[in-house]
Amino acid sequence: MKTAITPTRAENFSEWYQNLITAADLAENAPVRGCMTIKPYGWAIWELMRDEMDKRIKAQGVQNAQFPLLIPINFFNKEAEHVAGFAKEAAVVTHYRLKAIDGVLQPDPDSKLTEPYIIRPTSETIIGDAMSRWVQSYRDLPLKLNQWVNVMRWEMRPRLFLRTSEFYWQEGHNAFATHEEANADARRMHKMYGDYMREVLAIPSIMGEKTPEERFAGADHTYTLEHIMQDGKALQAGTSHDLGQHFSKSFGIQYLGTDGQLKHAWTTSWGVSTRMMGSLFMTHSDDDGLVLPPAVAPYQVVIIPITRDENVEILNAYSEKLGEQLRAAGVRVLVDTSDMRAPDKMWKWIKRGVPLRVEIGAREMEENTVTITRRDLGKASKRTISDAELLRDVKDILNQMQHDMYDAVVERNKTMIHEIADLAALESALAEGKVGFFRIKNEQTQNSEFEGLMEKYKISRRCLDDNNPEYVYVAKSY
Amino acid sequence: MKTAITPTRAENFSEWYQNLITAADLAENAPVRGCMTIKPYGWAIWELMRDEMDKRIKAQGVQNAQFPLLIPINFFNKEAEHVAGFAKEAAVVTHYRLKAIDGVLQPDPDSKLTEPYIIRPTSETIIGDAMSRWVQSYRDLPLKLNQWVNVMRWEMRPRLFLRTSEFYWQEGHNAFATHEEANADARRMHKMYGDYMREVLAIPSIMGEKTPEERFAGADHTYTLEHIMQDGKALQAGTSHDLGQHFSKSFGIQYLGTDGQLKHAWTTSWGVSTRMMGSLFMTHSDDDGLVLPPAVAPYQVVIIPITRDENVEILNAYSEKLGEQLRAAGVRVLVDTSDMRAPDKMWKWIKRGVPLRVEIGAREMEENTVTITRRDLGKASKRTISDAELLRDVKDILNQMQHDMYDAVVERNKTMIHEIADLAALESALAEGKVGFFRIKNEQTQNSEFEGLMEKYKISRRCLDDNNPEYVYVAKSY
Numbered sequence: 001m002k003t004a005i006t007p008t009r010a011e012n013f014s015e016w017y018q019n020l021i022t023a024a025d026l027a028e029n030a031p032v033r034g035c036m037t038i039k040p041y042g043w044a045i046w047e048l049m050r051d052e053m054d055k056r057i058k059a060q061g062v063q064n065a066q067f068p069l070l071i072p073i074n075f076f077n078k079e080a081e082h083v084a085g086f087a088k089e090a091a092v093v094t095h096y097r098l099k100a101i102d103g104v105l106q107p108d109p110d111s112k113l114t115e116p117y118i119i120r121p122t123s124e125t126i127i128g129d130a131m132s133r134w135v136q137s138y139r140d141l142p143l144k145l146n147q148w149v150n151v152m153r154w155e156m157r158p159r160l161f162l163r164t165s166e167f168y169w170q171e172g173h174n175a176f177a178t179h180e181e182a183n184a185d186a187r188r189m190h191k192m193y194g195d196y197m198r199e200v201l202a203i204p205s206i207m208g209e210k211t212p213e214e215r216f217a218g219a220d221h222t223y224t225l226e227h228i229m230q231d232g233k234a235l236q237a238g239t240s241h242d243l244g245q246h247f248s249k250s251f252g253i254q255y256l257g258t259d260g261q262l263k264h265a266w267t268t269s270w271g272v273s274t275r276m277m278g279s280l281f282m283t284h285s286d287d288d289g290l291v292l293p294p295a296v297a298p299y300q301v302v303i304i305p306i307t308r309d310e311n312v313e314i315l316n317a318y319s320e321k322l323g324e325q326l327r328a329a330g331v332r333v334l335v336d337t338s339d340m341r342a343p344d345k346m347w348k349w350i351k352r353g354v355p356l357r358v359e360i361g362a363r364e365m366e367e368n369t370v371t372i373t374r375r376d377l378g379k380a381s382k383r384t385i386s387d388a389e390l391l392r393d394v395k396d397i398l399n400q401m402q403h404d405m406y407d408a409v410v411e412r413n414k415t416m417i418h419e420i421a422d423l424a425a426l427e428s429a430l431a432e433g434k435v436g437f438f439r440i441k442n443e444q445t446q447n448s449e450f451e452g453l454m455e456k457y458k459i460s461r462r463c464l465d466d467n468n469p470e471y472v473y474v475a476k477s478y
Numbered sequence: 479m480k481t482a483i484t485p486t487r488a489e490n491f492s493e494w495y496q497n498l499i500t501a502a503d504l505a506e507n508a509p510v511r512g513c514m515t516i517k518p519y520g521w522a523i524w525e526l527m528r529d530e531m532d533k534r535i536k537a538q539g540v541q542n543a544q545f546p547l548l549i550p551i552n553f554f555n556k557e558a559e560h561v562a563g564f565a566k567e568a569a570v571v572t573h574y575r576l577k578a579i580d581g582v583l584q585p586d587p588d589s590k591l592t593e594p595y596i597i598r599p600t601s602e603t604i605i606g607d608a609m610s611r612w613v614q615s616y617r618d619l620p621l622k623l624n625q626w627v628n629v630m631r632w633e634m635r636p637r638l639f640l641r642t643s644e645f646y647w648q649e650g651h652n653a654f655a656t657h658e659e660a661n662a663d664a665r666r667m668h669k670m671y672g673d674y675m676r677e678v679l680a681i682p683s684i685m686g687e688k689t690p691e692e693r694f695a696g697a698d699h700t701y702t703l704e705h706i707m708q709d710g711k712a713l714q715a716g717t718s719h720d721l722g723q724h725f726s727k728s729f730g731i732q733y734l735g736t737d738g739q740l741k742h743a744w745t746t747s748w749g750v751s752t753r754m755m756g757s758l759f760m761t762h763s764d765d766d767g768l769v770l771p772p773a774v775a776p777y778q779v780v781i782i783p784i785t786r787d788e789n790v791e792i793l794n795a796y797s798e799k800l801g802e803q804l805r806a807a808g809v810r811v812l813v814d815t816s817d818m819r820a821p822d823k824m825w826k827w828i829k830r831g832v833p834l835r836v837e838i839g840a841r842e843m844e845e846n847t848v849t850i851t852r853r854d855l856g857k858a859s860k861r862t863i864s865d866a867e868l869l870r871d872v873k874d875i876l877n878q879m880q881h882d883m884y885d886a887v888v889e890r891n892k893t894m895i896h897e898i899a900d901l902a903a904l905e906s907a908l909a910e911g912k913v914g915f916f917r918i919k920n921e922q923t924q925n926s927e928f929e930g931l932m933e934k935y936k937i938s939r940r941c942l943d944d945n946n947p948e949y950v951y952v953a954k955s956y
Binding site: 168 | 506513514516520524525543549550555561565566569570571572573574595597623627632644
């Protein structure tokens, strides 16, 4: 069977992904090392994802603010683990002026900064510094801040959305009077992310704590959301950190308690990024292109008039009118009246993953019916219903699709999680090419033999099992 | 009379502005040269401004996208006027890794980039490069793109919101098949900005074309919006550029026309930034603090329970209930049940410019009345009305305020625009300390005598008079 994307997932998952991004017109490699340009269709998806996340963040009592892009090196240097974790991928600003020297434009030597800046890879330090001024008394706590920004971590082997030098994210930074509150906050935001992944992106998350080896640089506890891709690899889709007093001590975030004593606050940070889009695309898409959950589809419905020359304008007008009625019902609709051939239009919107395709031909127009097809189910779901039914049911159809997409991934994931008794079993599973998440007692992994397997099969500890932290999930990852 | 902000505007406008920003908790200087941190209350205002602008931009058929932060120097170098305009304020990234050398963290010499990058001061070049790939045929035109991003222009004398090294903006970049369409687009976006300033920010704009000396680096025509501040100085609040074929020729943005010929496109760019916030604050605020137009006020109404100890909880609950009813009517409401003293609460929200203050004391609660005060009119507008009237009229009251604020600025501006016959008259006006916009025949300014006045009084040509381009507006500016 011919597919819109070649190679197929089964043939070459990695190339399939690359071609999917192109076919759906989501993004391209920028002419800047490791960076991407997100094209309008890709960015429209991100705006929907972002706006819904922003609403949920604000519902937690968090306020948005904006902190500078640049961080003085000495700030960055204040927390030892943190600097060790990020120094090797930091973009450094050393000059503030260009000058043509011998006809070549270059950094003006006279503009050299006495102290260079780095472009933020994350903002714990610069926000820690602000918090040290903004937090004075117990009355100022909790302080809950978030920002939506670009960050930069120099990447040598970039992949669109999954790993790029510049990416876009929200980073939340909260401060509390006690460790209990801070830890509860890190867990609450972790749960908030899990709910979002399920309800909005239709993706189930493996949720748990990172082992010490995999923690964020400067955290006491890191809680992660791991998604299982169709090729069995893990994708870390978000993290929430209990930072203890690392940053409050480095930056002097202190408050006067009710008892009149000066104490260090306890902080958390939590973030999700455009990487989530990589998960969204790799989780749901098929060999014909993107499949978008209705909640984040820029167009939830595309109406395609199947025109014959003699009545193209009438049919277009009829389709536009139906589109308007659907919009009035709160649905995002595109009526494709462009002058492409009908099959080309269909494939265009199949590749872009529009949840519901509505076709109207001359006969349908006469009979006041439409032919609808769900993107996730394809031809099997194709049926003809009346305009009235479409208007009445469209939201239910989209809701059903949103839920079905989630359920389908849950089912698939069941085949991707393997109970493993010991390292011998793990090795033989890996050797025979088994893919997915391997659940094994963590104590089994505390030895050099496991280190060897990590090296050989490029696996890593993804997280502890939240239900039973004696167990750890192990997988290859993006 | 004691004022909440000292000094007053009349005493020292510049210090007043600085203290206003602090008193209203809008922003602070960041620990990064020339940069600011926008605090939650300031950012909440920006989000309202941004979301409304974004809606209007999309209504013009423009699509949002996202282009990289960094620009290769050679891109930047392709348009001669452009590079000359921005090279002197470009932040340069020269390394991609840090290393501790002799215990000091610094750029790793082994990570030096063969070609440095600059942090975008604006994105005509990187978007021009993308357009050269995205535009192939006349069918791809017009192409209308926008992005909301941070940009950087190194500032030696920064002022919060008015002039900072890093700032936030939208930059639109459109491409067309003909010069006519491009010029009409630049003018249409210019008008769109003018409507926005009037309807949303309640600010009248002096709108017109920049003289050649003041054009954007790389534009054929620059259309500007100039606002008159309370001290008579001009603030450039937005610009729209007809870029001719400067960038399409530098970057090879070419399309195959209907006639089968390959032609260069015509492009425009247009932007407004967080600088608009500076205008908003300096246009409307008074000696007691911020005055916000309801359209961009994070809280349009603040309810302050004037508590007596014995019934504080009942009164708070009563106030919360009223707040809920107002929210259900679509109004943004804060009910301030914090444990500050009532007068402190009042002054806090006066300083932050909340449009409508609603006070409820024990007697008001008994009588189901409230005492309301409009921020722009102060005590003179204080009156007691029934809860029912408040709920019925609140939107009208806010709308009226929005309009009255605009009208008040229009009236004030009339006293700030001066018809000037010749340079002698201009000099004597300036010498006697007259402030505002001076309207003079442009031909009068084409000589060294005017250059001398520009130097001496730090004035500049703001723009030509749109109604009669023989005349030019001259003013001091921010």
